[in-house]
Amino acid sequence: MSEVRRRAGGRAARVALREAPLAVDTRPIRPGMSGGGFRPLSPGQVTDVIDAAYTMLEEFGMGQATPEIIQLVTAAGGRMDDSGRLRFPRALVERIATDVACKEFVLHGLDPDKSVEIGGDRVHFATSGAAVLMLDHETQRFRHSTLADLYDCSRVADVLDNIHIFIRTVVPRDLEGAHTIDINTAYATMAGTTKPIGTSMFMPDSVPDVVAMFDMVAGGEGEFRKRPFCIANNTFVVPPLRFAEDSALCLPVQARLGVPITLLSAGQAGATSPAALAGSLAQALAECLAALTVVNLAQPGAPATMGLWPFVSDLRTGAMSGGSGEEAIISAAAAQVVNALGLPSSTAAGMADSKIVDAQAGHEKANAITLAANAGGNVIHESAGMLASLLGCSLEALVVDNDMLGAIMRTVRGIEVTPETLSLDVIRDVIHGPGHYLGHSQTLGIMQTEYIYPEVGDRLSPDDWVDAGATSVSERAHARVSRILAEHHPDHIDPATDAAIRERFDIRLARR
Numbered sequence: 001m002s003e004v005r006r007r008a009g010g011r012a013a014r015v016a017l018r019e020a021p022l023a024v025d026t027r028p029i030r031p032g033m034s035g036g037g038f039r040p041l042s043p044g045q046v047t048d049v050i051d052a053a054y055t056m057l058e059e060f061g062m063g064q065a066t067p068e069i070i071q072l073v074t075a076a077g078g079r080m081d082d083s084g085r086l087r088f089p090r091a092l093v094e095r096i097a098t099d100v101a102c103k104e105f106v107l108h109g110l111d112p113d114k115s116v117e118i119g120g121d122r123v124h125f126a127t128s129g130a131a132v133l134m135l136d137h138e139t140q141r142f143r144h145s146t147l148a149d150l151y152d153c154s155r156v157a158d159v160l161d162n163i164h165i166f167i168r169t170v171v172p173r174d175l176e177g178a179h180t181i182d183i184n185t186a187y188a189t190m191a192g193t194t195k196p197i198g199t200s201m202f203m204p205d206s207v208p209d210v211v212a213m214f215d216m217v218a219g220g221e222g223e224f225r226k227r228p229f230c231i232a233n234n235t236f237v238v239p240p241l242r243f244a245e246d247s248a249l250c251l252p253v254q255a256r257l258g259v260p261i262t263l264l265s266a267g268q269a270g271a272t273s274p275a276a277l278a279g280s281l282a283q284a285l286a287e288c289l290a291a292l293t294v295v296n297l298a299q300p301g302a303p304a305t306m307g308l309w310p311f312v313s314d315l316r317t318g319a320m321s322g323g324s325g326e327e328a329i330i331s332a333a334a335a336q337v338v339n340a341l342g343l344p345s346s347t348a349a350g351m352a353d354s355k356i357v358d359a360q361a362g363h364e365k366a367n368a369i370t371l372a373a374n375a376g377g378n379v380i381h382e383s384a385g386m387l388a389s390l391l392g393c394s395l396e397a398l399v400v401d402n403d404m405l406g407a408i409m410r411t412v413r414g415i416e417v418t419p420e421t422l423s424l425d426v427i428r429d430v431i432h433g434p435g436h437y438l439g440h441s442q443t444l445g446i447m448q449t450e451y452i453y454p455e456v457g458d459r460l461s462p463d464d465w466v467d468a469g470a471t472s473v474s475e476r477a478h479a480r481v482s483r484i485l486a487e488h489h490p491d492h493i494d495p496a497t498d499a500a501i502r503e504r505f506d507i508r509l510a511r512r
Contacts (some may be wrong), residue, residue: 015073023029024113026506028452029409030156031164032122036376037414045095049333051279053343054090056241062290063084063242066249072297078362083320091287096343098142100296105303107165107260108229110217110492111178111194116164119344120307121376123412125369125405126165127157127398128198128233128348128381134170135356135387135394137481142392144353148186149168149393153385156398156484159299167198167233169393175508176244180359181507182206187229191509198231198262204249207232211257213505216497225258228303232259237287241269245502251291252298262346262379263291271317271327277310277330284308285337292343305346305379321381322351322389328371335377347372350401351382351390357397357474359386366404373412388464395485396477403454410452456480 017422041049065086074080077092103237104119114123134145137152150170157166168189175181183206196222201207223231232254236247254261265287267273273280295302310330314321321327331347338345349368354361365383372380384401385393396430415421426442437443451479456476458465493501501507 001195002100006322006474010413022448026449027082028449029162029380029406029413030115031124031310032167033409033412034096034376035123035374035412036121036336036339037372037412038332038371039336040329040371040375041336046337049282049337049464050341052279053283053289054093057088057093058090058284059087059289060089060241062237062287064238064245065243066245068252069243069248069294072252072294076293078295078414087289087419088293093293096293097343098295099288100300100303101292101343102303103387104341105260107196108195108227109194109228110190114164114195118378120378122378123373123376123409124164124379125373125383126198126381126411127153127163127164127169127380127384127386128167129169129386129390129393130200131170131388131391132173133385133388133392134209135392135396140356142388144173145393146174147172147184151186151188151192151509152395152485153393153398154189154197155488155490156395156481157187157384158193158195158490159484159488160384160398160402162409163195165196165198165229165231165379166193167381169385172508178202178426179206180208180506181312183209183213184508186210187501187505187507188509189212190217190230190466191493192490196229196231198233200233200235200484201250201254203246203465204253207250207253207257207259209387211259213501216501216504217493228258228260230259231262231305233262233264233307234291235266236291236305237267239272239287240283241287241290248274248294248454251294255299255304257296258302260303261295262305262307262381263288263295263302264309264310264346265291266311266348268311268313268320270313271312271318275313275315277312277326277333281333281337283332284310284334288338292354293479296445299389305344306341307346307381308338309346309353309381310334310350311348320389322348322386323352323353323360323368325367327351328368331368331377332369332375334370335372335375339376339378343376344380345376346379347377348382349373349377349380350386351385353389354386355392357387357394357400357477361397362404365401366408369405370408371409373408395481396474399477399480400473403457406452406454415500438478497510 133142269280312327349372352361352364385398
């Protein structure tokens with residue numbers, strides 16, 4: 001009986017410690033932990049991929065360059081060839097990548113404590129996507145996504161600790177017109193969270209208005225540039241090696257207005273990039289280096305991440321396969337190659353092919369995100385919420401994936417080996433004492449700083465699980481989402497500022 005009492009007392013102490021809040025710098029995981037331990041490519045292979053990318057830009061160039069891009073590049077030594085392709089001299093691209101481009105920057109949160117430093121080998125998890133379908137929270141059936149869905153995604157992500165950056169997840173299909181969509185997407189993303197955010201802008205004319213709205217929230221004209229809290233996903237390329245006109249027109253405008261940019265190339269292997277993974281990787285790198293050159297010719301040192309997102313096809317059908325092993329390894333390689341250049345890296349992982357929150361979604365996401373994180377990807381997009389190869393998004397998936405991201409970040413942290421952690425004195429105490437470690441001071445002392453615990457994941461015994469209702473992780477996530485939607489109503493935008501924004505811009509999200 002005395003042994004039972006000792007064990008029970010130890011459990012009570014552990015529960016009390018686990019429920020006590022920790023300062024950020026003492027938590028077992030936190031944003032920006034160092035990755036890079038996983039290297040899918042050898043140093044020689046990294047060099048080969050980089051050389052191939054430089055060769056493509058010098059010998060093949062980029063098609064469909066806008067007049068401003070042509071002017072910027074030719075003034076710096078590039079040239080237009082007889083087929084109308086813009087050639088980038090290797091020396092120019094290398095100089096930009098090595099000596100001019102931003103190597104790290106802070107993406108601020110509207111809550112300063114949630115700001116993140118992007119670059120080096122620091123790992124952050126972000127949402128992202130342009131899903132056109134939402135797995136409805138109530139019916140659990142897909143329907144067209146709306147502006148309200150985007151806002152709900154933002155406020156759910158706001159309370160999930162392991163999602164560090166909230167980037168636009170769904171397209172508001174209840175809106176029409178590029179400018180209306182751009183303004184409202186930026187607003188709804190910002191209104192739901194105090195974390196750093198990201199959005200997309202389809203038209204260059206939208207960029208000044210979005211920045212003006214951000215200035216109003218930041219405190220006045222020019223304030224957003226001082227503390228940028230939003231990164232723009234810019235899919236500037238139509239692979240292979242052609243600029244996408246509207247997005248390319250946005251690049252210099254975003255750079256000059258101080259908007260951090262994800263330079264995003266998303267070729268699909270076997271369709272718009274080579275089926276050979278090495279070739280697909282090299283093409284994506286070439287395309288992103290072209291955009292990096294343009295951005296830095298327009299605004300030297302503009303904050304930007306190299307968004308190599310080489311997608312993979314199921315070559316039997318040609319359909320995208322976001323949850324494949326090939327996608328996992330090429331995403332990790334993309335992070336490794338960009339980090340080798342010393343540039344901020346952005347890659348996509350977590351693009352499950354499964355349509356629901358199930359075992360398939362779990363293993364597809366965990367495989368890809370674990371590799372990308374351990375390869376040192378600075379911003380890992382699509383890491384939570386996405387289903388159906390990016391066609392769909394789910395609030396329940398955000399919650400379940402948050403648990404997964406915590407476990408993955410713990411693998412990034414690794415194991416610290418010191419005289420203290422080798423625990424010789426602790427082992428001596430136990431073998432000559434109680435014979436177990438449950439109540440030892442070391443166990444109590446590190447249970448929060450060494451271990452993490454899931455929010456909706458189940459660790460009960462089978463009997464206890466049945467007593468607790470025998471729920472699935474999807475059901476527990478559904479209950480968690482219901483509580484967040486009912487209780488969490490962010491109010492970080494001052495009402496007077498919000499009214500001024502609504503007076504100036506056509507904001508379609510209801511005030512409530």
